[in-house]
Amino acid sequence: MIDQDVLVIGAGLAGMRAALAAAENGASVAVVTKVYPVRSHSNAAQGGINAALTDRGDKWEDHAYDTVKGSDYLGDQDAIEVMCREAGQEVITMEHMGTIFSRDDAGKLGVRAFGGQRQARTFFVADFTGQALLHVLHEQVLKHKVKVYEEWFVLSLLVEDGECCGAVVMDIRTGAIHVFRAKAVILASGGLGRVFEPSTNALICTGDGMAQAYRVGAPLMDMEMVQYHPTTLKSNGALMSEAARGEGAYLVNALGERFMKKYAPNMMELASRDVVSRSEQTEINEGRGINGCVLLDCRHLGEKKINERLLTIREVAKDFAGVDMVQEPVPIRPGMHYQMGGILTDVDGQTAVPGLYAAGETACVSVHGGNRLGANSLLDTLVFGRRSGVHASDRAKYTKHKNLTDASADNDRQHIRALLDRNGPGEMFGKVRLEMGQTMNQHLAVFRNQQGMETALAKVRELKQRYEKVIVHDKGKTFNTNLIFTLELGFMLDCAEAIVLGALERRESRGAHTRTDMPKRDDENWLKHILIAKTPEEPKVSYKPVVITQWKPQARTY
Amino acid sequence: MEVTLNVRRYDPDSAKPAPYYQEYDLEIDETHTVLDGLIKVREEVDGTLALRCSCRSAVCGSCAMRVNGHAVLACKTKVRDLLHRGSTKLTVEPAGNMPIIKDLVVEFNVFWDKIRAVEPWLQPQGVPPQQEYIAPNEDMLHLAGVMACIMCGACVSDCTVLEVDKHFLGPAALAKAYRFVADPRDDAEKSRLGKLVQYGGVWDCTRCMQCVQVCPKGVDPMGRIMALRDRAIENGYHNSNGARHAETFARSIKHSGTLDELRLPIGTFGIWNVKEMLKLIPLGLKAQMRGKRPPIFHKAIPGAENVRRIFEKVESKR
Numbered sequence: 076m077i078d079q080d081v082l083v084i085g086a087g088l089a090g091m092r093a094a095l096a097a098a099e100n101g102a103s104v105a106v107v108t109k110v111y112p113v114r115s116h117s118n119a120a121q122g123g124i125n126a127a128l129t130d131r132g133d134k135w136e137d138h139a140y141d142t143v144k145g146s147d148y149l150g151d152q153d154a155i156e157v158m159c160r161e162a163g164q165e166v167i168t169m170e171h172m173g174t175i176f177s178r179d180d181a182g183k184l185g186v187r188a189f190g191g192q193r194q195a196r197t198f199f200v201a202d203f204t205g206q207a208l209l210h211v212l213h214e215q216v217l218k219h220k221v222k223v224y225e226e227w228f229v230l231s232l233l234v235e236d237g238e239c240c241g242a243v244v245m246d247i248r249t250g251a252i253h254v255f256r257a258k259a260v261i262l263a264s265g266g267l268g269r270v271f272e273p274s275t276n277a278l279i280c281t282g283d284g285m286a287q288a289y290r291v292g293a294p295l296m297d298m299e300m301v302q303y304h305p306t307t308l309k310s311n312g313a314l315m316s317e318a319a320r321g322e323g324a325y326l327v328n329a330l331g332e333r334f335m336k337k338y339a340p341n342m343m344e345l346a347s348r349d350v351v352s353r354s355e356q357t358e359i360n361e362g363r364g365i366n367g368c369v370l371l372d373c374r375h376l377g378e379k380k381i382n383e384r385l386l387t388i389r390e391v392a393k394d395f396a397g398v399d400m401v402q403e404p405v406p407i408r409p410g411m412h413y414q415m416g417g418i419l420t421d422v423d424g425q426t427a428v429p430g431l432y433a434a435g436e437t438a439c440v441s442v443h444g445g446n447r448l449g450a451n452s453l454l455d456t457l458v459f460g461r462r463s464g465v466h467a468s469d470r471a472k473y474t475k476h477k478n479l480t481d482a483s484a485d486n487d488r489q490h491i492r493a494l495l496d497r498n499g500p501g502e503m504f505g506k507v508r509l510e511m512g513q514t515m516n517q518h519l520a521v522f523r524n525q526q527g528m529e530t531a532l533a534k535v536r537e538l539k540q541r542y543e544k545v546i547v548h549d550k551g552k553t554f555n556t557n558l559i560f561t562l563e564l565g566f567m568l569d570c571a572e573a574i575v576l577g578a579l580e581r582r583e584s585r586g587a588h589t590r591t592d593m594p595k596r597d598d599e600n601w602l603k604h605i606l607i608a609k610t611p612e613e614p615k616v617s618y619k620p621v622v623i624t625q626w627k628p629q630a631r632t633y
Numbered sequence: 634m635e636v637t638l639n640v641r642r643y644d645p646d647s648a649k650p651a652p653y654y655q656e657y658d659l660e661i662d663e664t665h666t667v668l669d670g671l672i673k674v675r676e677e678v679d680g681t682l683a684l685r686c687s688c689r690s691a692v693c694g695s696c697a698m699r700v701n702g703h704a705v706l707a708c709k710t711k712v713r714d715l716l717h718r719g720s721t722k723l724t725v726e727p728a729g730n731m732p733i734i735k736d737l738v739v740e741f742n743v744f745w746d747k748i749r750a751v752e753p754w755l756q757p758q759g760v761p762p763q764q765e766y767i768a769p770n771e772d773m774l775h776l777a778g779v780m781a782c783i784m785c786g787a788c789v790s791d792c793t794v795l796e797v798d799k800h801f802l803g804p805a806a807l808a809k810a811y812r813f814v815a816d817p818r819d820d821a822e823k824s825r826l827g828k829l830v831q832y833g834g835v836w837d838c839t840r841c842m843q844c845v846q847v848c849p850k851g852v853d854p855m856g857r858i859m860a861l862r863d864r865a866i867e868n869g870y871h872n873s874n875g876a877r878h879a880e881t882f883a884r885s886i887k888h889s890g891t892l893d894e895l896r897l898p899i900g901t902f903g904i905w906n907v908k909e910m911l912k913l914i915p916l917g918l919k920a921q922m923r924g925k926r927p928p929i930f931h932k933a934i935p936g937a938e939n940v941r942r943i944f945e946k947v948e949s950k951r
Binding site: 110111113114115116118119128130167170171172173175176177178179180181182183184185200201203206207210211214215217218248277278279310311313314383387390391394395397503504505506508509547548549551552553554555556557 | 644645646664669675676677679680681683684685686687688689690691692693694695709711734735736738741745748749752753754755757761764765766767768769770773774776777780781783784813816818819
């Protein structure tokens with residue numbers, strides 16, 4: 076058994092920020108992560124991080140309003156206020172730690188424009204901001220000698236007397252299963268992109284944390300709100316950063332028109348992501364696309380600017396679409412990118428289960444509501460990662476360890492044993508995962524309808540049954556990725572079910588949830604969050620009012 | 634498109650663990666990468682194949698491995714591009730210079746230990762400013778070229794020095810060190826360089842260019858190592874074999890337009906370094922026997938003064 080005050084699960088931006096905050100607050104901290112920290116998916120965030128810095132005439136209230144409007148009024152305004160108020164300090168802290176933010180001519184931090192915001196307030200490092208922040212936080216974790224269990228995989232959370240007090244974790248290297256005991260556990264294990272196929276997300280984004288919390292009784296919120304990013308490559312779903320449009324790139328249809336003028340005459344290409352994705356999909360559906368895509372045209376930006384600020388995506392487009400964006404427009408289409416929903420938490424990361432915290436994409440505070448603004452996700456991870464770390468380490472000061480023993484892992488050990496002992500003909504995880512992903516991408520994409528979502532629910536439930544018979548071919552102990560993928564699929568199926576249930580429940584169109592059969596937003600009945608909780612029988616659906624402080628819902632135009 | 638992936642396998646859990654090669658015949662798309670092929674194997678053909686991968690777009694650094702003998706990111710390498718002259722087979726092996734755990738998965742802790750050894754965190758002095766540090770954008774852009782490193786280990790895999798000397802810090806760690814030495818906000822340049830000129834540091838690179846060639850992110854680790862050498866000398870670290878070698882070399886060219894091979898080792902090790910001088914005797918005898926002993930009286934080439942003028946011009950511009 077391995078004891079620490081605070082156990083952090085996941086070593087992306089949220090996890091490492093939480094771990095540092097908890098360690099600075101005097102707690103003994105361990106981080107468990109299924110990949111090396113710098114492999115985390117925070118890497119993939121390209122464009123930047125939003126903050127209203129007052130010394131350049133910006134106001135956090137303006138940032139908050141843009142976020143509220145972007146969320147289609149589903150974001151909780153008290154949480155959004157916290158995030159936007161603390162954003163500036165968080166960016167400065169990251170700069171002091173060593174982030175090499177781009178500068179203006181005076182040597183101060185430079186900004187670029189980003190979607191859904193009336194002012195340029197996105198701080199950036201070329202087009203690999205997430206990677207730059209992630210590596211700097213990793214440097215700090217090394218500096219502070221925070222204990223990190225690298226390539227360890229969490230199987231389940233432990234709850235005693237209604238409080239979360241640890242986790243059961245497998246060392247991927249040896250296959251050995253250990254009990255980690257903690258006075259507080261912070262889930263920072265990222266999103267669930269792989270529930271969809273294709274997705275911009277890394278293969279590790281399998282919703283582990285959401286499913287683990289759900290299984291111990293923490294409800295999931297806003298799960299129907301799945302963001303489709305407007306600019307992804309058709310070939311493999313790879314992301315072309317919003318920074319391209321922030322720097323001035325155009326979206327063009329088959330007729331050569333900048334079609335956004337029809338849908339968002341003021342903000343054009345820089346409207347909110349849900350708006351742009353819907354517009355693109357409409358163009359494609361109405362026959363003005365090219366092979367299921369529209370075009371992202373960067374040519375007028377010039378090679379110098381592209382190399383200085385968009386080099387990564389220039390490479391990605393060359394590698395995966397065979398197109399050099401200096402010479403030609405890049406065919407792109409909306410692709411699954413981000414889960415606005417997640418484990419319900421308050422502004423200190425506390426979930427409904429005492430002792431269990433969540434931060435980052437795995438959590439739902441909710442600051443993103445129905446649609447997340449570009450460059451608000453990095454901010455979300457840092458602000459709420461830090462707040463969770465502080466609160467969890469405070470809790471550790473007055474909490475005693477629960478009475479766990481090594482036998483607390485026996486359930487998981489038996490489950491793994493049974494899974495490995497299952498033999499005979501039968502399918503591997505791969506086919507079930509692919510069918511799940513394709514189903515979700517077909518029926519829970521940019522446009523949805525009742526019939527499609529019901530089809531998806533039936534399919535997900537069928538796949539859950541088939542999952543119970545999936546065969547793990549690798550029977551070994553060392554680095555058994557076949558086993559890991561199979562366990563991840565179990566987590567993903569739970570997430571998929573919650574997404575479909577949430578989507579079926581919301582009988583209106585709001586943010587990323589657009590129903591062709593119910594196209595209007597309905598504030599009277601649906602200005603509320605949908606919660607999905609696990610029960611011994613069917614998952615239970617309930618509601619939570621949206622917190623409104625200063626911005627009353629209005630019609631949303633860009 | 635048909636392709637055969639010839640994969641080096643190793644299963645430590647088998648009765649008699651030993652590496653072997655296994656061939657997988659696949660039907661794949663023209664645009665597919667090596668990683669697409671390997672994922673197809675593990676999801677549809679053989680679930681026991683172990684490899685690391687995650688982002689599929691060359692940012693996470695998980696899938697460095699050797700394909701046809703050279704380190705690449707599998708996710709960034711198109712199968713089509715490596716099939717030459719009608720061949721339909723690719724050989725896929727784990728990254729080099731790190732112990733193998735299983736199949737294509739290598740022990741990365743040796744990599745991280747070297748990263749840790751260069752104290753890879755910003756070390757500013759004094760109280761940080763209220764707002765951000767003021768820094769020129771050119772400096773940040775320059776550092777962005779190094780921060781683009783994704784720690785995939787491709788350079789370490791193919792480093793020819795690490796192959797013979799495990800003490801070498803290696804291209805990734807030294808590039809990381811450069812990132813701080815060149816950061817205007819870092820105040821530990823001198824002490825960092827003092828450590829980097831020791832055995833295993835910047836002077837142990839043989840400039841073979843392998844790291845530059847295999848780096849999938851254009852980080853140019855060797856160029857960073859050379860820049861560290863320059864900065865070390867500028868900071869007064871002349872007292873190492875490497876620095877003396879470089880300085881003796883340059884002096885010789887400057888004065889005679891050609892290398893005085895006889896005096897190069899003497900200048901490098903120092904004439905009073907009896908141990909190293911004694912070691913040179915058998916080498917000298919061997920060279921003598923094969924008629925390759927450098928002339929005792931070193932002569933300048935015709936027009937050596939032009940070479941000197943080049944040096945003076947370059948030096949005046951520093």
